[in-house]
Amino acid sequence: MPPRTQRPLHQQLVVTLYGLYGGKTGGSFRVAALVAMLADLGIDEQAARSTVSRLKSKGILLSQRDDGVARYALSGDVLDIFDSDDKPIFAPERSKPGDPWSLVVFSVPEAERNRRYELRAELTSLGFGFVAAGVAIAPSTAMDQAMKRLAERGLDRYAEYFSGDYLKCGDIRGQVSQWWDLELLDRQYSDFIDSYEALARPWQERAQAGQPLSAADRLDAFRTYVPMLTLWRKFPYRDPNLPLEYLPAGWQAPRAKQAFLTLHGILRAPAEAHADDLLRSRGA
Incomplete structure (x- = not known):
């Protein structure tokens, strides 16, 4: 196992196990099998069952019964994200100097400030930096997924999307270090x-x-x-x-x-x- 500073959360490990091996069992695991896999990753039974319970309460794991045996399947939405992420995981596309930038300009009413937090978190998770409070920036390769993800989360109504060039003279490296x-x-x-x-x-x-x-x-x-x-x-x-x-x-x-x-x-x-x-x- 990696050092403590590099140990992923138990819930993250569960999602990885389903993404890697869930297809072998029709998309679900018996509770005993899931607990055994987590045990092999250094997680004791009590912590494993507590993790499963939390994921169930969040709707990430869905309970099933198979001949009276309890099983859990990963939510289809989470599994779709795991599957669609394979290409960027192994072959992310690096942008080139001179490529256009993607800009997401957003405004969220104060009464819905929790949605502002969600929107910023989603953009950050997709590799966007922030030029200003309501302006997110990323290479052009990030825009299609950003538009799809914000639409799926019901956040696109707060956002507008643009593509453009950076025109200010000087070393852009200094600007990039401020945006990310x-x-x-x-x-x-x-x-x-x-x-x-x-x-x-x-x-x-x-x-x-x-x-x-x-x-x-x-x-x-x-x-x-x-x-x-x-x-x-x-x-x-x-x-x-x-x-x-x-x-x-x-x-x-x-x-x-x-x-x-x-x-x-x-x-x-x-x-x-x-x-x-x-x-x-x-x-x-």
Whole structure:
């Protein structure tokens, strides 16, 4: 498991488990199977069941009965988001200098200020920065998803959408650092590197040896892969994928991405094999 500073929330792990392995069981897990998978990720039974209960109360997990056995399925809306995110997770599109910018200009009445918070949170999660209080900016590649997401959330009635060029003279790198918290994002990439980069070499050595992995090896792969993927999923959206020319020297994203892709290529199959064994043993 990664260090404590890099451990994803229990609820995030549950969503990842459904996204990765729910299709093997018709989209739902027996409670015992879900608890067992979480146990293999270092979460005790009481905490696991508490997490399931919270997700059920939020409508993220939906309860089902199968021959009297309790099962839970992931909400279709959440699963759709997980599935649609695959391309940006593995191949985010980086913009180029001179590409147009996307602008979302929004205004929310004071009486609905909770909706203003929701709108800003959605835009932030899609990689937008903020030029001013009601003006969000991102590369043009972000606009289609932003329009779709705000419409789905009932937030597009507060927003107008524009595409344009930046015309002010000077070094745009200084402006970009004001619109996005690049220092925070770079630290998060560095944390990811600290947690996972060093793990790549021993797994590469195992893979190059060409020897079958033991059950313990597959469990180790599962324990590493699921949290790693869960943590990585946030980056392609928090990161606006600006041109490298606009970013600070020593930007950590390419190095972090290489660590992720290396481990993903090695760990995905043995982690899945462990999950398959566990689900079969639990009749899931």
